[in-house]
Amino acid sequence: MPAANKTTAGALAAKFGLELRGDANAPVRGVAPIADARAGQLAFYSTEQNSNAFKILPIEVLEKTRATVILVQPEMAGHAPVGATLLITDSPRGNIVKILGEIYREKPRFGISKNAHIERGVFFRKKRTTYVGQFATIERGAVIEQGAKIYPYAFIGRNVVIGRNAIVRSGAHIENATIGADCVINAGAVIGKDGFGYTRQNGHNIFIPHVGRVVIGERVSVGSNTCIDRGAMTDTRIGDGTKIDNLCQIAHGVVIGSECFLASGVGLAGGVVVGDRALLGGHVGVANGVHIGNDASVGANSGVFRNIPDGESHMGYPAGPGTEFMRHYAWLKKQMKN
Numbered sequence: 616m617p618a619a620n621k622t623t624a625g626a627l628a629a630k631f632g633l634e635l636r637g638d639a640n641a642p643v644r645g646v647a648p649i650a651d652a653r654a655g656q657l658a659f660y661s662t663e664q665n666s667n668a669f670k671i672l673p674i675e676v677l678e679k680t681r682a683t684v685i686l687v688q689p690e691m692a693g694h695a696p697v698g699a700t701l702l703i704t705d706s707p708r709g710n711i712v713k714i715l716g717e718i719y720r721e722k723p724r725f726g727i728s729k730n731a732h733i734e735r736g737v738f739f740r741k742k743r744t745t746y747v748g749q750f751a752t753i754e755r756g757a758v759i760e761q762g763a764k765i766y767p768y769a770f771i772g773r774n775v776v777i778g779r780n781a782i783v784r785s786g787a788h789i790e791n792a793t794i795g796a797d798c799v800i801n802a803g804a805v806i807g808k809d810g811f812g813y814t815r816q817n818g819h820n821i822f823i824p825h826v827g828r829v830v831i832g833e834r835v836s837v838g839s840n841t842c843i844d845r846g847a848m849t850d851t852r853i854g855d856g857t858k859i860d861n862l863c864q865i866a867h868g869v870v871i872g873s874e875c876f877l878a879s880g881v882g883l884a885g886g887v888v889v890g891d892r893a894l895l896g897g898h899v900g901v902a903n904g905v906h907i908g909n910d911a912s913v914g915a916n917s918g919v920f921r922n923i924p925d926g927e928s929h930m931g932y933p934a935g936p937g938t939e940f941m942r943h944y945a946w947l948k949k950q951m952k953n
Contacts, residue, residue, distance in 0.1 A: 619645040619718045624684045624700045627657075631713055636692065637700030641683050646715055652682035657714065659686035661707040669708070686711055724764055740779075748785070760796070772807065778833070791845045795833040795855070803840040806831070810844035810851075810867025810885060823847055825867060832856070832873065838863060847885075854891065872909065890925065914940075 625639030642655055649658035649672065660677040663669065677687070677694050684700045686707045695701055704710050724746035727733070731747045736755035739745055745759055748767035753759065756773045762780040765771065769783045772790030777783060779796040787800045791807035794800065812823040827846025831853045837843065838861035845851060846868045853859070854873035864882040865871070871883075872891035880898035883889070888906045896915030901907065906922045913919060914930030914937065923929050931940040 617719050619643075620720060622718060624657075624702060627684075627714060627717070628702055630717065631710055633686075633710065634689075634703035635700070636703060637684075637698075639700075641700040643684050643718065646711070646718055647682070649680045649682060649685070650676050652680055654681060654683050656682050657684040657686065657702075657718075658682035659707040659711045660691060661688060662691065663688075663706065663708050665708065686714070728767075766802075775807070784839075791827075792829040792831065792843075794831050795835060797834045798831055799836045801837060801839040801841075801861070804837045805840075805842045806837065807845045808842070810847060812847050812867055812885065827851065827867065829853075835859070838879070841865070844869075860897075878915070 622643050623639065624637065624641040624643060625635060627633065627643065628635040643657045644655040647656045647658055649660050652658040658680055660672065662671050664671065674694055677691060678696065680696060682699065684702060685695050686702045686704060687695060688705060688707060689703050692701055692703060725744065727747040728749040730749035732752045734753065734755040737753050738758045740759065741761040744762045746764040748765065750767050751765050751769045753771040754773040757771050758776045760777060760779040763777045764782045766783060766785040768785050770788045771777060775789050776793040778794050778798060781794050781796065781798045783789065783800045784802040786802045787804045789800065789806045800806065807829045809825040812825060813820045814823055825845050825847045827848055827850045829843050829845050829851045832855035834856045835853050836858045838859055840861055841859055841863040843851060843865040844867040849868050851865065851868055852870045854871055856874040857871055859877045860879040862879050863877055866883055866885040868885050869883045869887045871889045872893065874891060875889055875893045877895045878897040881895050882900045884901060884903040886904040887901050890907060890909035890911065892910045893907050894912040896913060898916045899913045899919065901919040905919055908923055908925035910926045911923045912928045913934060917930050917934040918932040919929065919934045928937040929935055930937050
């Protein structure tokens with residue numbers, strides 16, 4: 616675990632509006648799973664079931680924990696060990712996210728390394744709030760907004776905009792793009808390079824020049840080694856709050872809505888449109904020009920060749936409605952037994 620920022624139960628209660636029961640000065644030197652927590656650590660116990668992925672632990676785990684501070688729901692407080700300091704909330708799962716961010720918050724980085732290569736004509740909104748690590752490169756015409764952090768060996772091309780408080784991790788390569796506020800571009804991501812656009816003429820593959828950009832909204836996360844191609848004549852666009860895992864491929868002219876999740880290995884061909892709040896499982900492939908609706912979901916390893924309406928769940932190869940896929944699977948198993 617990274618080094619924790621030391622705090623107290625009382626400070627956490629005040630910052631996040633939690634009810635405190637016990638010692639306000641109880642130290643919090645880190646966070647751990649409730650079954651493994653030791654003295655000086657904070658743990659949480661919850662009966663929330665936001666999805667099937669959340670498992671409710673046996674109550675004995677709460678009763679036997681050695682954590683000094685426990686984040687817990689009001690109805691579960693009576694099962695906590697005697698002497699433990701409690702932080703009471705209706706949503707321990709929601710608040711543990713905030714507490715983790717507070718306790719393991721990275722110390723602020725400021726300053727521009729003398730080993731960074733910054734061309735003349737780069738505009739810093741507030742240079743003293745910016746961090747640029749050693750051997751990072753920023754080409755002329757780039758705009759670096761207030762609070763941006765550009766880590767060592769990152770490359771920022773001409774006329775790129777890096778938004779307020781955005782983070783560009785080591786080795787990321789960004790060209791022909793606008794990155795919104797509070798985005799995180801992880802190590803090795805490549806954004807704004809030409810797409811895989813060719814035409815066949817006289818038996819030869821001829822490259823189609825790309826003149827579009829990549830426009831990424833606010834609070835977007837782009838995983839390590841993910842590639843997002845610039846548009847050929849229109850922009851590739853990623854909506855606010857969307858999270859893209861490692862090793863994904865977003866082709867030229869793709870439009871992804873807000874608050875989507877794309878798991879590792881997703882590949883979107885050119886011109887795909889994904890609506891708001893869509894969920895795409897690992898290694899989903901989507902063919903050129905397909906539209907995936909708002910609140911739709913696609914199961915892992917599916918191949919999508921036709922449009923998916925709003926709110927529907929599809930899976931399989933070729934992907935179809937989930938209930939249809941399960942009926943086909945059940946029939947196949949029955950035939951194998953026969």
